[in-house]
Amino acid sequence: MRLAGFYLCVVVVVLLPMVFPNNYFVTVVGISAGLHAILAVGLNLLMGYAGQISLGHAAFFGMGAYSSAILTTRFAWPGVWAMLAGLMVTAVLAWVLARPILRLRGHYLAMATLGFGVIIHVIMVQATSWTGGPDGLTGIPPLNLLGWVVDSDTRWYIVIAATMLLAIWLSLNLIDSRIGRALRAVHGSEFAAQMLGINTSRAKTQVFIVSALFAAFAGSLFAHQQGFVSPDSFSLTISVELVTMVVLGGMASTFGAAGGAITLTLLHAGLVVFQDYEMLIHGVLLMAVMIFMPQGLFVGLSQAIRKIGHGLRSGNRP
């Protein structure tokens, strides 16, 4: 029963392209939603569970993307090797960064991660000879997975949906375990966590690296799927949007984070028809959710459903 929600996710993800074949919202928007869900699930480990904010997560997303882009276009590396290299570079950087940065708390941590995100963005724009500058890099070859070339929307849907489900599964496992409880303990009370024998700075470093790796992995997929990368996809706006997804869906809930990411992505795509009013409607909806469901859309909804279910059961009694 622990994974009941997860199995439901699997069923929905598998059925969607069968019920709506070649539907724009499934295979095009769905890919983007899936990538965002991977990012949000990873960020939620850091933010929702361990209680450490990151306003620079787009930087890790970008590092994965640019590693894949640079290594495949300039050095003709196979996509999978480039992806692994990107993950390693990201892990090392996250590890180096974690010690000084995670000693900060609250607003100061937000500022420091924001600064980190801006630095990486500036490097993407300025290091023209490597990154192609503001124009970015084009001509990234499709991903080749042991001879299976991911070159159509349907195939990308399969790859990204599978990765998203994997991310959700890993997150659910992690949180409901000794390590996950240690992370949540750090969020609950660092003093108490330390007195239980938890090395809190090590725990924070670990989750920071894991969270960065989720983002870098999504970045590599993104680069191959788009075929090109540019700094715009990894700006501060994207970092803030990722935080919004986690908060909108519901902090400290894996499904909440994934749901928030998918909702926000669909919302963007759906509101395009309103053109100039898109941002207005978007903002009003976000405000409404935060006012009426401060615990987040998915956490709030699941609580409401449970309450209604409870009410029905007790209503049947005399």
Next chain:
Amino acid sequence: MALAGVSFQVSPHSIYAVIGPNGAGKTTLFNALCGFYQPSAGSVRFEGHELLGLPPYRIAAHGLARTFQNLQLFFNMTVLENVMAGCYLRARTGLIATALRLPKVRREERQLRAWAREALELCELGERAAQSAGALPYGLMKRVEIARALATQPRLLLLDEPAAGLNDTESMDLRDLIGRIRATGVTVLLVEHHMPLVMSVSDRLLVLDYGSVLAEGAPAEIQADPRVVSAYLGGAVQYAV
């Protein structure tokens, strides 16, 4: 200087209480013992190991556990999860094994749950296991902290004002609980203001005043000590034991 020349010994399996007026340095003493404060001089020896200078998580690994005067419960978890978090040091599986949910992780989870249940039963919290820690009444929250500390399987348990905010019935329940904890072989070091509790439960007492030791001895000796009576117990007030 917050504490000066404070020296005392706690014998194994005993209940040792530290009392003193507010601001006497009792919690400071606890924080120094646990590694939250680094004293400029001195020594803390536990079972032959020097603890001074170690970070709190290493001190915990030596078999020390504590509760906090101002609650430090994990409000983002259920009661059972709080206590399972207390079992952290009794298990080994790391990040990758848990993320992949390897079979050994499943076995370990079952074991941790059983240990946590044991600690909850000892603290008479069995029925509250599935509740959110933040939804409990104050008195029970304090007991969850004790259960969580016990889940670390400590040999020395530090209780910082466990009776603060409890009514008389709850305080007497707490006295029974401390007795049960001692019976499991755990040494208890207690900071407390509730005199009937302290006098009835402790084997020995240390009286602090302005950061130094005013008196040390068995409850009867302390109650008879004129310095303690005038400095802390407040003149002619007598406490029934």
